[in-house]
Amino acid sequence: MTELSRIRNFSIIAHIDHGKSTLADRFIQVCGGLTDREMAEQVLDSMDLERERGITIKAQSVTLNYKARDGIEYKLNFIDTPGHVDFSYEVSRSLFACEGALLVVDAGQGVEAQSVANCYTAIEQGLEVVPVLNKMDLPQAEPERVAQEIEDIIGIEASDAVRCSAKSGLGVEDVLEDLIRRIPPPQGEENAPLQALIIDSWFDNYLGVVSLVRVRQGVLRKGDKIQIKSTGKAWNADKVGIFSPKPTETGELGTGEVGFVVAGIKDIHGAPVGDTIVSNKHAAETAAVPGFKKVKPQVYAGLFPVSADDYDDFRDALEKLTLNDASLFYEPENSDALGFGFRCGFLGMLHMEIIQERLEREYDIDLITTAPTVIYEVVTRTGEVISVDNPSRLPDVGSIEEMREPIVEASILVPQEHLGNVIALCEEKRGVQSNMLFLANQVQLTYELPMAEVVLDFFDRIKSASRGFASLDYHFKRFQPANLVRLDVLINAERVDALALIVHRDQAHHKGRALIEKMKELIPRQMFDIAIQAAIGTHVVARVTVKALRKNVTAKCYGGDVSRKKKLLQKQKEGKKRMKQLGNVEVPQEAFLAVLKVDS
Numbered sequence: 001m002t003e004l005s006r007i008r009n010f011s012i013i014a015h016i017d018h019g020k021s022t023l024a025d026r027f028i029q030v031c032g033g034l035t036d037r038e039m040a041e042q043v044l045d046s047m048d049l050e051r052e053r054g055i056t057i058k059a060q061s062v063t064l065n066y067k068a069r070d071g072i073e074y075k076l077n078f079i080d081t082p083g084h085v086d087f088s089y090e091v092s093r094s095l096f097a098c099e100g101a102l103l104v105v106d107a108g109q110g111v112e113a114q115s116v117a118n119c120y121t122a123i124e125q126g127l128e129v130v131p132v133l134n135k136m137d138l139p140q141a142e143p144e145r146v147a148q149e150i151e152d153i154i155g156i157e158a159s160d161a162v163r164c165s166a167k168s169g170l171g172v173e174d175v176l177e178d179l180i181r182r183i184p185p186p187q188g189e190e191n192a193p194l195q196a197l198i199i200d201s202w203f204d205n206y207l208g209v210v211s212l213v214r215v216r217q218g219v220l221r222k223g224d225k226i227q228i229k230s231t232g233k234a235w236n237a238d239k240v241g242i243f244s245p246k247p248t249e250t251g252e253l254g255t256g257e258v259g260f261v262v263a264g265i266k267d268i269h270g271a272p273v274g275d276t277i278v279s280n281k282h283a284a285e286t287a288a289v290p291g292f293k294k295v296k297p298q299v300y301a302g303l304f305p306v307s308a309d310d311y312d313d314f315r316d317a318l319e320k321l322t323l324n325d326a327s328l329f330y331e332p333e334n335s336d337a338l339g340f341g342f343r344c345g346f347l348g349m350l351h352m353e354i355i356q357e358r359l360e361r362e363y364d365i366d367l368i369t370t371a372p373t374v375i376y377e378v379v380t381r382t383g384e385v386i387s388v389d390n391p392s393r394l395p396d397v398g399s400i401e402e403m404r405e406p407i408v409e410a411s412i413l414v415p416q417e418h419l420g421n422v423i424a425l426c427e428e429k430r431g432v433q434s435n436m437l438f439l440a441n442q443v444q445l446t447y448e449l450p451m452a453e454v455v456l457d458f459f460d461r462i463k464s465a466s467r468g469f470a471s472l473d474y475h476f477k478r479f480q481p482a483n484l485v486r487l488d489v490l491i492n493a494e495r496v497d498a499l500a501l502i503v504h505r506d507q508a509h510h511k512g513r514a515l516i517e518k519m520k521e522l523i524p525r526q527m528f529d530i531a532i533q534a535a536i537g538t539h540v541v542a543r544v545t546v547k548a549l550r551k552n553v554t555a556k557c558y559g560g561d562v563s564r565k566k567k568l569l570q571k572q573k574e575g576k577k578r579m580k581q582l583g584n585v586e587v588p589q590e591a592f593l594a595v596l597k598v599d600s
């Protein structure tokens with residue numbers, strides 16, 4: 001067991017692309033955790049998809065042995081955190097297991113809103129935040145300006161922040177030295193009964209559920225009878241160890257340490273993130289570690305297999321995905337237009353795209369996704385409050401007393417020269433400004449905005465309005481009464497349930513018109529005219545027609561070249577894969593998501 005004074009538990013707070021993963025890889029290299037050959041690019045981003053998109057999704061940890069300049073060997077537990085705003089709850093749960101955090105800032109860019117929000121969380125949780133200026137090898141690095149910005153915006157001393165380059169390796173050991181000096185060691189009673197916090201749980205095909213834990217007090221040993229506090233179920237700790245970064249069994253985890261435990265649990269709901277593991281013998285007298293907030297999905301959409309034959313495979317795939325992703329929600333949904341599918345809940349649009357891509361790539365299921373929506377609250381005339389995550393399930397207008405939409409508080413950091421554009425965008429999105437602070441070169445804006453306006457494309461819009469310089473962080477604040485209506489889309493006079501949207505009444509006409517114009521571009525011409533209408537109740541607000549066209553793909557083939565003809569027909573068939581037949585009209589997947597393309 002390692003003496004507490006030689007342990008440091010830390011996270012890295014960084015904005016996307018500021019170099020967190022590169023720096024973590026450098027740490028692993030400096031501490032000799034892997035041979036060069038094993039040091040494949042960016043070891044910590046383990047999922048294929050993460051690697052392709054270059055973003056970190058799942059929290060991971062690594063234990064490193066670092067021989068410091070004072071001659072002492074320290075055990076450094078690094079708990080990785082994702083960078084995207086959709087996954088910010090994972091940051092707060094990783095911070096729970098640490099005494100400190102490195103704030104890595106790109107010295108050529110400066111502080112970004114999300115890092116600010118995460119730093120505040122860290123400081124609130126009593127963590128020591130240690131600033132690091134990265135990318136010092138770049139000619140545009142301006143360490144003095146950025147250090148000043150850290151002091152002004154976050155309010156921590158940064159003039160002496162270590163300057164490094166994760167890419168070249170310059171200053172990386174200085175970062176480790178600074179970390180050891182400034183981040184306090186963990187505290188806790190070695191002889192007390194076991195109390196360990198579950199930071200993360202995931203499903204492994206061979207081992208069952210693996211949980212990443214932080215021991216608060218006592219010792220977790222292989223063979224111990226343990227209990228999961230919230231379920232009251234007892235298990236046997238079959239495997240106990242650390243990630244170095246390869247999983248390595250050590251047989252025990254002492255107070256203050258971070259590592260994994262495998263206890264024969266078959267379902268991640270049996271070892272929920274944020275739960276506490278205690279010794280079975282002392283379960284009654286050991287309290288749970290005060291956990292962190294549970295996350296709820298923010299964005300809902302219907303997912304339907306293109307081919308009804310895929311339904312069972314689709315359900316199995318969702319079941320498997322939730323084994324590793326407790327934040328993914330699903331329940332069966334039946335649409336008149338699209339048949340049997342599932343209503344799924346996601347943390348945000350990125351999460352939705354990732355799940356959709358995994359379903360298609362890893363499980364080979366072609367899907368139609370309906371327009372994403374947030375959750376609305378509806379108060380009925382009888383005084384009942386119901387949550388609506390599906391526009392087509394909105395109760396009859398006559399029975400609605402009030403509708404409420406979710407409001408977020410958004411914090412935006414933007415350089416002064418782009419302030420006007422960003423404010424204009426917030427106004428367009430029905431935002432209400434609650435604060436504006438001029439800090440160093442940046443302005444910190446606080447807005448209350450309807451969540452529906454924020455989750456879809458706000459992030460991309462704000463980036464383009466500021467030439468990539470503005471950054472955004474937001475969280476749910478409350479539900480607020482709003483004048484909302486359901487906008488229906490009719491194709492050849494048939495209402496298509498899967499295309500319904502909930503929109504603000506003031507925007508209904510404009511949105512309806514823009515939406516069907518977009519759909520007109522996306523629905524290919526067919527052998528007959530197709531009328532597309534947008535309607536509120538029985539009132540049609542806009543109408544377009546997709547003109548008939550006889551599309552004969554083989555017309556171009558002269559002579560009797562059969563193989564060429566076959567090839568063309570095959571090509572056309574593949575092109576059809578993601579089409580859905582609505583009545584006699586073929587509608588492509590893109591048309592169901594047309595609303596996402598309306599604003600841009």
Ligand SMILES: Nc1nc2c(ncn2[C@@H]2O[C@H](COP(=O)(O)OP(=O)(O)OP(=O)(O)O)[C@@H](O)[C@H]2O)c(=O)[nH]1
Nearest residue numbers: 017018019020021022054055056083135165166167
């Ligand atoms: N020039 C230079 N480039 C760097 C440095 N550190 C990282 N980069 C580059 O910056 C890009 C982003 O680095 P990552 O380490 O993937 O960033 P990240 O913060 O982990 O991003 P997420 O995983 O998405 O949170 C990569 O192309 C790196 O090669 C540095 O010190 N200098």
